[in-house]
Every structure is written in C-alpha cells, then in structure tokens.
Amino acid sequence: MSGKHTRYERQTLIFGKSCQEKLAKARVAIAGCGGLGSIASHYLAMAGAGSIRLIDYDDVSMSNLNRQFFSPSEIGKPKAACLKKRLLKFNSGVKIESCQARITRKNCSQLIKDCDLVLDCLDNLESRLVLSDACESLGKPLVHGSVQGLSGQQATFLPGSGYLRKLLAGKTQPKGKIPVLGPAPGFIGSLQAMEAMKLITGFGKPNTRLLVFDGERNSAEYVKI
Amino acid sequence: MRINVFIEKGSREMSVEIPRGKTIEHVLKKLKINPQTVIVVRNNRVAPEQEALQEKDSLKILSVKLGG
Numbered sequence: 001m002s003g004k005h006t007r008y009e010r011q012t013l014i015f016g017k018s019c020q021e022k023l024a025k026a027r028v029a030i031a032g033c034g035g036l037g038s039i040a041s042h043y044l045a046m047a048g049a050g051s052i053r054l055i056d057y058d059d060v061s062m063s064n065l066n067r068q069f070f071s072p073s074e075i076g077k078p079k080a081a082c083l084k085k086r087l088l089k090f091n092s093g094v095k096i097e098s099c100q101a102r103i104t105r106k107n108c109s110q111l112i113k114d115c116d117l118v119l120d121c122l123d124n125l126e127s128r129l130v131l132s133d134a135c136e137s138l139g140k141p142l143v144h145g146s147v148q149g150l151s152g153q154q155a156t157f158l159p160g161s162g163y164l165r166k167l168l169a170g171k172t173q174p175k176g177k178i179p180v181l182g183p184a185p186g187f188i189g190s191l192q193a194m195e196a197m198k199l200i201t202g203f204g205k206p207n208t209r210l211l212v213f214d215g216e217r218n219s220a221e222y223v224k225i
Numbered sequence: 226m227r228i229n230v231f232i233e234k235g236s237r238e239m240s241v242e243i244p245r246g247k248t249i250e251h252v253l254k255k256l257k258i259n260p261q262t263v264i265v266v267r268n269n270r271v272a273p274e275q276e277a278l279q280e281k282d283s284l285k286i287l288s289v290k291l292g293g
Contacts, residue, residue: 032293034293035292035293036293037293121293122293123291123292123293124291125289125291128291145293146290146291146293147290147292148288148290148291148292151233151290152290153290166271167264167271168264168289170260170261171261171262171264171289172259172261172262172289173291174262174289174291178291179292180292185292185293210271212266212287214233216236217236221269223266223269223270223271223285224269224270224271225270225271
C-alpha cells in the first residue's frame with residue numbers, strides 16, 4: 001500500500017478516490033492567516049488540497065498566540081510565510097504559496113482569479129467586502145467565517161447568492177480590539193475547511209445558510225440569508 | 226401588536242409592543258440599538274431593517290462578528 005494511499009485512506013472511505021483526485025487538483029485561496037486561516041489551511045493541506053495560496057499582510061505578534069498556530073520564535077515574521085513553512089511540514093505533497101499582501105480593490109481579483117474557491121478568514125469589514133465583491137464578479141465560491149468572543153458564524157456564498165453584501169452591507173467595524181477565545185476560530189475555521197472540501201469534491205451539500213454558533217450560551221442554528 | 230425579541234448582547238429576551246405595520250428599524254430605534262452594529266434575524270431568516278413586522282414575529286438581534 002503506497003504512503004499516499006494510506007495518508008488519505010480515512011477520507012477516501014467517505015468520498016472515494018475520484019474525489020481525492022479532485023482535491024489534488026484544487027486551487028484554494030485563503031485570505032487571512034490568523035485564527036481562522038491558520039486552522040482552515042492545516043486541514044486543507046492535510047487533506048491533500050493540491051494548491052493553497054495564503055494571503056496576509058501582517059506579521060506574527062505576541063497577542064496572536066492565544067489562538068493562532070504560531071510560536072513565540074515567529075514573532076515579527078510574516079504570518080503567510082510562517083504558515084507556509086508549517087503546512088509543508090504537515091504535508092510536503094501540496095503546493096503552498098504565501099503572499100504578504102493587504103487585500104485591496106486594486107489587487108484582490110489578481111490574487112484570487114486563478115483559484116477555484118476562496119476562504120474569507122479576514123478580520124475586518126472593509127477587506128471582507130472587497131474580497132466578497134471580487135468573488136462575486138469573478139463567479140468564485142466564497143466560504144465565509146467570522147468570530148467574536150466564544151461565538152462565530154459561517155456561510156458559503158455561491159454565484160448568484162448576493163454574497164456578503166447581503167449580510168454586511170451598511171454595517172460598521174466595531175471600535176477597538178475584537179475579543180476572541182481560541183476554540184471559536186478553531187471551530188469556525190474547521191467548518192470553513194470542511195465547506196471547501198465539500199465544494200471541491202462535490203460530496204455533501206454546501207452550507208448556504210448562516211450558521212450562528214454561540215459557545216457562551218451553547219446554541220447553534222442555521223438561518224436563511 | 227407584540228413581537229418577541231432576543232438580543233444576543235447581554236442575552237436579553239423580551240416582548241415588545243409596537244404599532245401595526247412598523248418595521249425592524251422601528252424596533253431597533255425603540256431599543257436604542259444602532260442598526261449598523263447588528264444583523265437581524267426575523268423568523269429564522271436574515272432580514273433587512275426596512276422589513277415590516279407582523280404580530281407574534283420573532284426577532285433575533287445578533288452582534289456583527291468580524292474577527293478572524
């Protein structure tokens with residue numbers, strides 16, 4: 001039995017070898033390499049998603065370490081590059097590209113246009129809407145996730161769905177630092193990776209509703225968008 | 226008419242009396258909630274603030290979450 005076969009056998013038991021081949025050919029962009037992106041990218045790399053582009057302008061800082069998969073020795077280094085290094089240790093059979101860039105209207109389409117789908121793992125309203133608009137105009141699926149405190153939300157937007165503007169148009173960025181407990185992005189980021197795998201393989205049904213998860217009051221519900 | 230309201234921030238649940246035909250925006254104003262800071266779910270569906278309400282509607286007022 002080959003190592004490659006054994007590595008993925010627990011998931012090919014779910015969706016078969018043909019889906020594994022789809023994963024191997026997939027090109028995924030992950031916008032944001034913080035709490036959500038550092039988790040989602042691990043699962044995608046470990047699952048054998050062929051090509052992953054990590055996009056983040058920021059460097060690792062001390063206050064990231066409660067929830068993001070970086071080490072103190074990486075403080076001051078670019079998140080995308082650190083994450084690339086880590087992911088290749090987990091699975092050297094996938095192609096990882098790191099882009100240290102801030103998402104803007106000017107560069108966004110260029111950053112995602114050759115990808116099959118995009119994960120919104122960002123941490124601010126403006127960049128999220130820029131990314132969403134670019135996905136909408138290019139017809140790319142957008143796997144959205146966001147968190148605050150012990151809570152989070154997740155939704156997958158497909159072409160024609162109205163994308164994030166349907167949810168966040170007219171909203172404002174809260175002032176100050178957003179409080180986050182590590183397991184919240186851990187949970188939502190994991191779901192984003194699962195959504196990406198479902199979209200790539202065609203296995204299962206994408207979550208086109210808004211999952212509202214409240215870890216403080218122990219509730220989770222899906223609402224129509 | 227009366228509608229049921231749950232506000233995520235502070236986990237408050239209440240019944241609110243409003244005139245017939247009023248909108249979600251009216252309820253937010255009455256509760257002194259800035260519409261730019263929340264997503265409103267009406268009867269299990271994300272709803273725009275301009276939407277008119279009906280007797281026994283259920284509103285969930287969720288804080289906008291943007292952290293990553």
